Amino acid sequence: MANLVISGYRSFELGVFKEDDPKIAVIKKCLSQEITQLVENNQVEWILIGGQSGVEQWAAEVVQELKKDYPQIKYSVIFPFYEFGSNWNEANQLKLQKIKQAADYTDSTSHKPYENPAQLKNHQQFLLDHSELALLVYDPEFEGKTKYLYEAIQRKQEKTTYECLLIDFDQLQNQTFE
Template structure:
């Protein structure tokens, strides 16, 4: 797998509103472990659409991993021109940091937001140009990622397309692994 599409829950769906939220260390640990496995098996590109939450966190993890794996690249393909422009200042700065560090930044639509069709087209483009996906998503607890999850399931009916899920159970196991056994 050379190109991995990473997506999942938005930050608000997990009640993560600050960069120092304790939940974030467990989420990023799971993302890191998965990305390292993929890198060691030939992963070259992490692809995201720029959504706050799993996608931005995956990019941050990938940027950190570049120290050890300098061949890893991050591609950000926004669904429309001026994406994130209406976000609050803190989130816009976060998005700008990701854009500045990414190896490739482009828009699947060069027009400002016009309709939800642009969001779907972005997902379709990322699915078409990736060899598999990693999602921070638990099908038992639907949220906005359910649409992408369903698109992946439809794609899997027609072709081989690996999907790895980081579920709430995966996150809980990470919490147990990271806790000091002496306390």
């Protein structure tokens, strides 16, 4: 059993600004398929997310749904710093609060409010140090903020065994709904 980090594009990077955007359903379906396969193969017990808007929050919602069929899975929200999201608008803060409340564990890697980019780098390193594999909704041909995590994973893979699964734009575009 391993810990799985899930990350990917932020909602604004995908042009998603409404909760009913059809792109969300496609991304959630892909995430659900990948997570289900890992859980059914007894590869994952804990799922780690950072709480960012977009893929990370959608992954938390997917895990909440999957827990109905797979109560053994757990997810944690590990924020990069204390008071993460406190400057977001009210709707986004409320969504983040719901994700925190449903999580099996929450904490932050820095127990201080945002001070500098080193907190983000330390957070990234913490997630990689405490996981054995990652699932990213990311396409290296279309860079976004996830580029930094993807590059850190590649550096880790040069030194140790660390699996990284990618859901790229081709996979998203080829997704069908039964």
